[in-house]
Amino acid sequence: xxxxxxxxxxxxxxxxxxxxxxxxxxxxxxxxxxxxxxxxxxxxxxxxxxxxxxxxxxxxxxxxxxxxxxxxxxxxxxxxxxxxxxxxxxxxxxxxxxxxxxxxxxxxxxxxxxxxxxxxxxxxxxxxxxxxxxxxxxxxxxxxxxxxxxxxxxxxxxxxxxxxxxxxxxxxxxxxxxxxxxxxxxxxxxxxxxxxxxxxxxxxxxxxxxxxxxxxxxxxxxxxxxxxxxxxxxxxxxxxxxxxxxxxxxxxxxxxxxxxxxxxxxxxxxxxxxxxxxxxxxxxxxxxxxxxxxxxxxxxxxxxxxxxxxxxxxxxxxxxxxxxxxxxxxxxxxxxxxxxxxxxxxxxxxxxxxxxxxxxxxxxxxxxxxxxxxxxxxxxxxxxxxxxxxxxxxxxxxxxxxxxxxxxxxxxxxxxxxxxxxxxxxxxxxxxxxxxxxxxxxxxxxxxxxxxxxxxxxxxxxxxxxxxxxxxxxxxxxxxxxxxxxxxxxxxxxxxxxxxxxxxxxxxxxxxxxxxxxxxxxxxxxxxxxxxxxxxxxxxxxxxxxxxxxxxxxxxxxxxxxxxxxxxxxxxxxxxxxxxxxxxxxxxxxxxxxxxxxxxxxxxxxxxxxxxxxxxxxxxxxxxxxxxxxxxxxxxxxxxxxxxxxxxxxxxxxxxxxxxxxxxxxxxxxxxxxxxxxxxxxxxxxxxxxxxxxxxxxxxxxxx
Numbered sequence: 144x145x146x147x148x149x150x151x152x153x154x155x156x157x158x159x160x161x162x163x164x165x166x167x168x169x170x171x172x173x174x175x176x177x178x179x180x181x182x183x184x185x186x187x188x189x190x191x192x193x194x195x196x197x198x199x200x201x202x203x204x205x206x207x208x209x210x211x212x213x214x215x216x217x218x219x220x221x222x223x224x225x226x227x228x229x230x231x232x233x234x235x236x237x238x239x240x241x242x243x244x245x246x247x248x249x250x251x252x253x254x255x256x257x258x259x260x261x262x263x264x265x266x267x268x269x270x271x272x273x274x275x276x277x278x279x280x281x282x283x284x285x286x287x288x289x290x291x292x293x294x295x296x297x298x299x300x301x302x303x304x305x306x307x308x309x310x311x312x313x314x315x316x317x318x319x320x321x322x323x324x325x326x327x328x329x330x331x332x333x334x335x336x337x338x339x340x341x342x343x344x345x346x347x348x349x350x351x352x353x354x355x356x357x358x359x360x361x362x363x364x365x366x367x368x369x370x371x372x373x374x375x376x377x378x379x380x381x382x383x384x385x386x387x388x389x390x391x392x393x394x395x396x397x398x399x400x401x402x403x404x405x406x407x408x409x410x411x412x413x414x415x416x417x418x419x420x421x422x423x424x425x426x427x428x429x430x431x432x433x434x435x436x437x438x439x440x441x442x443x444x445x446x447x448x449x450x451x452x453x454x455x456x457x458x459x460x461x462x463x464x465x466x467x468x469x470x471x472x473x474x475x476x477x478x479x480x481x482x483x484x485x486x487x488x489x490x491x492x493x494x495x496x497x498x499x500x501x502x503x504x505x506x507x508x509x510x511x512x513x514x515x516x517x518x519x520x521x522x523x524x525x526x527x528x529x530x531x532x533x534x535x536x537x538x539x540x541x542x543x544x545x546x547x548x549x550x551x552x553x554x555x556x557x558x559x560x561x562x563x564x565x566x567x568x569x570x571x572x573x574x575x576x577x578x579x580x581x582x583x584x585x586x587x588x589x590x591x592x593x594x595x596x597x598x599x600x601x602x603x604x605x606x607x608x609x610x611x612x613x614x615x616x617x618x619x620x621x622x623x624x625x626x627x628x629x630x631x632x633x634x635x636x637x638x639x640x641x642x643x644x645x646x647x648x649x650x651x652x653x654x655x656x657x658x659x660x661x662x663x664x665x666x667x668x669x670x671x672x673x674x675x676x677x678x679x680x681x682x683x684x685x686x687x688x689x690x691x692x693x694x695x696x697x698x699x700x701x702x703x704x705x706x707x708x709x710x711x712x713x714x715x716x717x718x719x720x721x722x723x724x725x726x727x728x729x730x731x732x733x734x735x736x737x738x739x740x741x742x743x744x745x746x747x748x749x750x751x752x753x754x755x756x757x758x759x760x761x762x763x764x765x766x767x768x769x770x771x772x773x774x775x776x777x778x779x780x781x782x783x784x785x786x787x788x789x790x791x792x793x794x795x796x797x798x799x800x801x802x803x804x805x806x807x808x809x810x811x812x813x814x815x816x817x818x819x820x821x822x823x824x825x826x827x828x829x830x831x832x833x834x835x836x837x838x839x840x841x842x843x844x845x846x847x
Contacts, residue, residue, distance in 0.1 A: 146171045146194060161192060168193030173201030183207055183450045189232060190223060196231060205236040205453040206475075210257065213244035213365035213387050215488060220252040229253050229483070230471025236453035237476055239446070244386035245365040247489050254483040256476065258449055261391075262368050263442035266434050268343075269375035270351035274427070280310040280417040283353035283378070285346070285369045286360075288321030293359030293383065293403070295325040300359075300410035302327075302615070303834035305334050308417045313349060315341055327605055328614035350376035354423060355416055358382040361403050362490070367391050370398070374434035379426035381412055386489035397430040407834050415840040452476075536793045543737035544797065550730035551805045557723035559584035561631065564716035565624045566607065568706035573611045582813040583607040589810025592803050600625055606817060627704050631717055632757070635724040639754040646747030728753055731798065738794055744784040751779045752798070772799050 147167025149160040162168040172194050176184055181204045189195040189208040199206055214220060220228075232238070232253050240246035240257040249257050282301070286292035294317065301312050312335045314322055319337040326332060341349070350356065356373040358380055364387035370380050371391060380398035382388040392398040399416075401408045416423050435441070457477040459465040467473035474480060559581040566575045587603025604621040608614045611621070706713050731749035735741050740748075755775040776795030780786040786794075 144171075144175055162194050163192075165193075169197050172198040176202045176204070180204075183236075183453055185209070185446075185450075186235075188212065189235065190228060199231055199234055202234075205456060206234065207237045207239065207449055207453050208232065208235040209239040209241065209260075210245045210249050211241050211365055212248060213242070213363060214248045214252070215362075215490075220248075224252065227471070233471040233474045234468065235475060236456040237449045239449055242366045242387055242390045244390060244489055247386070247486055248365070250481075250484060251486045252483055254481045255474070256478060256481060258445075260442060260445045260449070261437050262366055262371070263439040264368075264371045264375050264434060264437040266375045266438045268347060269372070269377075269434070270347055271377075272351075274354070274377065275352055278309050280304075280308055280413065281352060281354045282310060282312045282413065283315070283349055283356045283373075284312065284317075284358075285315045285350075285356070286317065286358070288317040288324075291361055291363050293361050294322070296359045296361070296404060296406050296409060297357055298322070298325050298331070299406040300413060300834055301334075302331055303406075303410045303836050304413050305331065306615070307836050307838060308414055310334065310413070310417065311336065313338060313353065315339070315346065315349060327609065327618075329609060330613050346372075347376060350378055353378050355413070356380040357409075357413070358388060359401075359403070359409055360385060360388070364388055371434060371437045374430040374437075377427045377431045379423060379430050381409065381416070389489075393429075393433065397426055397433045399426075410834045410836055411840060414836055418840055536797060538739070539734075539793070539797060540737045540739075543733050544801065547730040547733040547737065547798075548801050548805060550726050550733060551801055552809060554723040554726040554730065555584060555588060555805065555809060556581065557719045557726060558628075561716045561719035561723065562624065562628060564712040564719070565627045565706040566611075566621060568709045568712045568716075569620050569624050569627075569704075570611060570617060573617060575607075575611055579607055579610040582816050583610075585806075585809040585813040586817065588806045589814070592806035592810075609817075623704060624706075627706050627716070628720060630704075630707075631720040632724075634717075635721055636754060636757065638721070639724070639728070639750045642750040643747055643754065646745065646750070724753075730801070734794060734798055734801070737797070738790055740780075740786055740790060740794065743786055744780060748780060748784045748786075751783060752776055752794075755779045756798070769799065 146162050147164055149162050151160055176198050184198065184202045184204055184206045185208075186195045186198050186206055187209045188211050189199050189206075190210070190212070195208075199208065232249075232255060235255075238249065238255055238257045239260050240249055241260065241262050243259060246257040246259055249255060284294065284297055286294065288294065294314070297312070301310070304310055314335060315338045317337065318339050319332075322335065322337050323329075323332070338345075338349070350373050353373075356369065356378050358367060358370060360367075360383050362385055364385055367382065367388045367390075370382060370388065373380050374397060380392060382392050382398060382400055383403035384394075384400035385403050389400060392400055394400040399412055401412055453476075456475060459468045459473075464473065468475055559577075562584060563575065563577050563580040566580060583603040583606035586606050587599040589599070590602040591599025601622065604618060604625060605614070608618040608621050611617045706716050728746075728749055731753050732746060735744050735749060752775075755778065756772055759771050759775045773792055773795035776798065777788055777791040780791040780794060781788050
């Protein structure tokens with residue numbers, strides 16, 4: 144019986160369709176469960192608002208509740224208990240959990256007794272004939288385009304696999320645009336078949352035709368229905384070793400379990416599956432046998448037994464018992480109260496626990512640094528006097544600010560021109576186009592302005608690599624071209640230093656520290672040039688393989704310096720890059736006019752500011768280096784040129800606002816042109832670390 148329209152709500156890393164309207168979610172369920180004389184009422188997921196909750200509250204007959212979810216997050220469960228979930232669930236005459244993971248959720252947060260009965264599979268509907276024979280390793284992914292389902296992990300592993308193994312990936316449940324969000328190399332799509340939503344018959348066929356079902360989910364899975372369907376079709380699985388999947392897959396028997404979020408390990412297991420067809424066939428036969436555990440006749444018998452137990456549960460007789468039942472103070476199953484208890488997590492510690500711990504620490508560090516950056520700026524403004532700073536900003540000449548914006552924007556086009564000549568020299572046989580280089584430059588500036596850790600650099604290299612052939616081949620070289628631009632930037636910094644020294648009589652201690660810090664990029668550059676000579680692959684150990692991988696990457700990066708062996712392109716690149724710096728210098732000078740500081744600070748001050756903000760941005764502490772940026776400006780203008788701290792801070796705020804506004808104004812249209820969102824490119828930039836496979840698979844590592 145229909146209950147009205149639903150809406151999608153994000154929950155537990157997924158999207159659930161719920162009936163949020165009172166008529167369909169509250170009134171109708173209560174009315175319907177009271178309208179008939181039922182022996183038993185079966186409510187699936189009693190916790191979900193509002194249908195299951197109100198069906199439980201409105202029922203006068205015995206109620207059985209099945210719990211499907213696996214949830215480790217405390218906040219939503221504490222909120223549910225605050226709204227009375229434990230008392231509502233005490234009105235259930237019996238509780239079913241579809242897995243140990245779902246039962247863990249119930250016991251951990253709500254208490255009570257749970258009978259574990261898995262979801263049923265129609266084994267009679269599954270194809271039973273022999274699998275089609277082919278040379279390719281046929282991999283199947285079935286799932287929604289949610290990050291929780293692990294599709295980006297699979298695509299990263301598959302990108303490495305296609306280099307060594309003839310294989311194809313079929314994606315069901317996601318559309319082509321969903322897959323493209325996570326694919327850095329468009330050429331990879333030639334080996335991927337995206338089917339979107341399919342009929343039940345087509346799904347059974349794809350499950351049967353596949354050599355392997357891959358389920359690389361990251362977390363939040365309580366059972367894994369698609370795993371049991373693959374078993375019924377005689378297809379083994381490679382799944383993440385998470386709580387819900389570990390209940391279903393017997394590692395090494397009917398499938399394989401790999402650490403969640405580990406594309407390297409996933410790629411190695413997929414490669415090994417191709418070279419071990421007999422073992423794959425044995426796991427497929429074992430999978431068919433495992434599917435019988437989930438056959439509907441067996442599952443239905445277990446559910447019917449729970450129905451009988453619920454019907455036989457003692458009914459409240461006295462008014463006090465009825466009141467205790469109605470309020471949920473007395474368990475309806477007649478058993479003793481079993482409160483919630485703290486239980487250890489079912490998820491194993493991840494294989495990359497150290498890396499994940501460092502990633503969490505890094506995120507926390509960046510958050511703290513961002514707060515400190517903003518706090519330092521506010522503290523400085525408070526100490527200087529907020530009114531004075533605001534007055535200086537309001538007093539600025541808007542015309543000169545707009546001129547500075549125009550100059551800053553034009554400098555980016557000069558930087559793009561420089562990179563164009565550098566990329567052409569590094570990749571002479573690739574289709575490098577000016578408009579692609581310009582778009583990539585603007586996207587990189589946008590990412591640098593909105594993210595910490597210099598993600599703008601790999602983002603722009605990745606954007607251009609997508610347009611220049613195979614990403615795996617061009618991306619490292621394009622990263623090397625950024626080293627060429629860094630070398631030109633060092634030349635520009637030296638020229639700025641000459642301007643500062645020749646036009647400024649004083650050489651302050653703060654300026655000395657900034658000059659000393661400018662040696663950092665020079666040291667990094669020398670390491671990139673010398674390291675390929677030192678990193679040699681000797682031996683076959685793990686460290687030797689790592690050294691060889693690093694050596695190959697550094698050689699490709701050093702290939703980006705080819706422009707300096709081409710006088711024509713090298714001259715054009717140098718002129719454009721140094722011209723960009725000259726235009727930025729003019730923009731900084733224009734802002735001095737905008738605030739009326741030209742009487743105290745001239746071209747030397749503009750050069751010092753440009754020098755300081757670029758040197759301190761080498762290792763950014765916060766997005767856009769906020770806080771540090773302003774402190775560098777104050778240090779230069781106040782200590783070196785006698786500008787008041789209020790005017791110096793106002794200058795730093797306006798200069799950074801000009802840079803961010805320019806990045807957004809030019810970067811967003813470039814993102815639109817690429818057909819990407821900011822988060823898409825961020826995911827791709829963060830996942831550029833390559834997965835490396837040997838030509839032949841190594842022995843399988845022991846399961847952690």
